[in-house]
Amino acid sequence: MTAFTWQTAVIKIGSALVSPDGTGTSDKFLSNIANFISESRKQGKNVVLVSSGSVAAARGEIRTGHKVSPGKKSAMAAIGQTKMMATWSQLFDFTCAQLLLTVEDLNDRRRFVNIKNTMEQLLDHDVLPIVNENDTVAIDESKVGDNDNLAAHTAIAVQADCLIICTDVDGLYTGNPRQDPQAQLLPTVDNIDEGIMGLAGGAGSSVGTGGMITKLQAAQKCAESGIQTLLVNGTKTRTFTELVKGNCPGTLFLAKDDDSTARQDWLKHTSNPKGELVVDKGAYLAMTERGASLLAAGITQVVGKFAANDAVLVTHEGHVIGKGLAAYSSAEIQQIKGAKSSQIQYILGYSDSAEVLHRDDFVRIAHDNESIE
Numbered sequence: 001m002t003a004f005t006w007q008t009a010v011i012k013i014g015s016a017l018v019s020p021d022g023t024g025t026s027d028k029f030l031s032n033i034a035n036f037i038s039e040s041r042k043q044g045k046n047v048v049l050v051s052s053g054s055v056a057a058a059r060g061e062i063r064t065g066h067k068v069s070p071g072k073k074s075a076m077a078a079i080g081q082t083k084m085m086a087t088w089s090q091l092f093d094f095t096c097a098q099l100l101l102t103v104e105d106l107n108d109r110r111r112f113v114n115i116k117n118t119m120e121q122l123l124d125h126d127v128l129p130i131v132n133e134n135d136t137v138a139i140d141e142s143k144v145g146d147n148d149n150l151a152a153h154t155a156i157a158v159q160a161d162c163l164i165i166c167t168d169v170d171g172l173y174t175g176n177p178r179q180d181p182q183a184q185l186l187p188t189v190d191n192i193d194e195g196i197m198g199l200a201g202g203a204g205s206s207v208g209t210g211g212m213i214t215k216l217q218a219a220q221k222c223a224e225s226g227i228q229t230l231l232v233n234g235t236k237t238r239t240f241t242e243l244v245k246g247n248c249p250g251t252l253f254l255a256k257d258d259d260s261t262a263r264q265d266w267l268k269h270t271s272n273p274k275g276e277l278v279v280d281k282g283a284y285l286a287m288t289e290r291g292a293s294l295l296a297a298g299i300t301q302v303v304g305k306f307a308a309n310d311a312v313l314v315t316h317e318g319h320v321i322g323k324g325l326a327a328y329s330s331a332e333i334q335q336i337k338g339a340k341s342s343q344i345q346y347i348l349g350y351s352d353s354a355e356v357l358h359r360d361d362f363v364r365i366a367h368d369n370e371s372i373e
């Protein structure tokens with residue numbers, strides 16, 4: 001077993017643990033998890049819970065076939081969310097708070113900062129934040145879609161040093177252990193490359209969403225943000241006795257060395273680019289080799305409509321070089337592109353910033369397969 005240490009953790013609980021019978025909720029597995037959370041808080045650690053199970057908890061409350069329509073899922077989430085929250089609350093002798101989020105809340109910088117501040121306030125007041133996707137309002141493109149990725153965004157928001165994903169298998173195996181009895185458990189993963197991604201199969205139960213792939217996506221986001229991820233079996237008591245001792249009884253995904261700021265982690269993994277700035281070779285070299293800010297003079301083209309403070313992609317010759325927060329709107333940049341910074345005041349009649357994209361609001365993206373739809 002690999003040893004690990006942590007101070008602030010996001011703990012993600014899958015539907016199969018909240019609703020082991022595939023309908024209603026049960027404390028069968030949750031009481032062990034709740035004890036671990038209580039014990040960790042007594043040790044002065046910070047915990048945020050991301051809990052699935054609202055849809056599964058409401059099975060039987062609404063007539064459905066085997067496949068449930070999105071409309072019925074939303075209705076089930078509305079019913080099951082209160083059941084799930086009530087089940088958690090009765091396992092703790094401290095206050096719990098409910099946070100229901102959508103992808104739009106996370107993508108928007110101001111809303112994201114508000115979510116982050118709210119969670120910090122709750123932790124400062126010894127309240128346990130319990131997060132879930134707002135399945136009642138989120139449909140299709142406004143959905144994160146799975147709580148593994150939602151947990152990674154949450155970990156980035158609270159600047160956790162650890163994400164613990166509790167599921168119904170012991171960790172990451174060389175193949176889906178439900179289909180391949182020869183599959184071996186991997187105790188440590190130091191780099192989530194294509195080979196590791198290729199090991200992931202689908203969900204293990206009828207109530208799970210995403211299966212192993214979304215867990216690996218979450219672990220990858222976290223690793224790149226300097227956050228370690230543990231994938232453990234939430235159905236076993238021993239998991240939690242080992243976790244309390246600082247041992248990882250499943251798979252530990254190591255964090256990468258990360259000197260990026262919290263703002264840059266949000267930009268890279270959570271923000272959704274609303275447009276694109278095409279830059280010339282001089283700006284490209286200045287940004288990638290010297291870490292310089294982007295000035296209006298280096299911009300050759302503006303793609304899409306966006307407001308000041310929206311996230312945008314920065315591209316050169318068809319390759320994405322990074323993502324940043326634009327200091328000006330697309331309409332303003334259309335007017336100032338190619339101009340010297342000293343001319344911004346003259347062209348626009350005001351100058352909010354000498355840079356169109358400040359170096360602190362920019363994050364490099366090394367691969368080049370991202371594009372604007």
Ligand SMILES: Nc1ncnc2c1ncn2[C@@H]1O[C@H](COP(=O)(O)OP(=O)(O)O)[C@@H](O)[C@H]1O
Binds near residue numbers: 203
């Ligand atoms: N390589 C793998 N290693 C471990 N489990 C895997 C792998 N590939 C697919 N799985 C499946 O992923 C399931 C966990 O995902 P899921 O059912 O979505 O759980 P949860 O509800 O906890 O999110 C496991 O039960 C297992 O069947």
Ligand SMILES: N[C@@H](CCC(=O)OP(=O)(O)O)C(=O)O
Binds near residue numbers: 013052053145146210
């Ligand atoms: N938000 C949904 C859960 C989505 C999800 O990712 O489920 P799971 O794979 O069980 O963690 C719900 O509360 O039912």
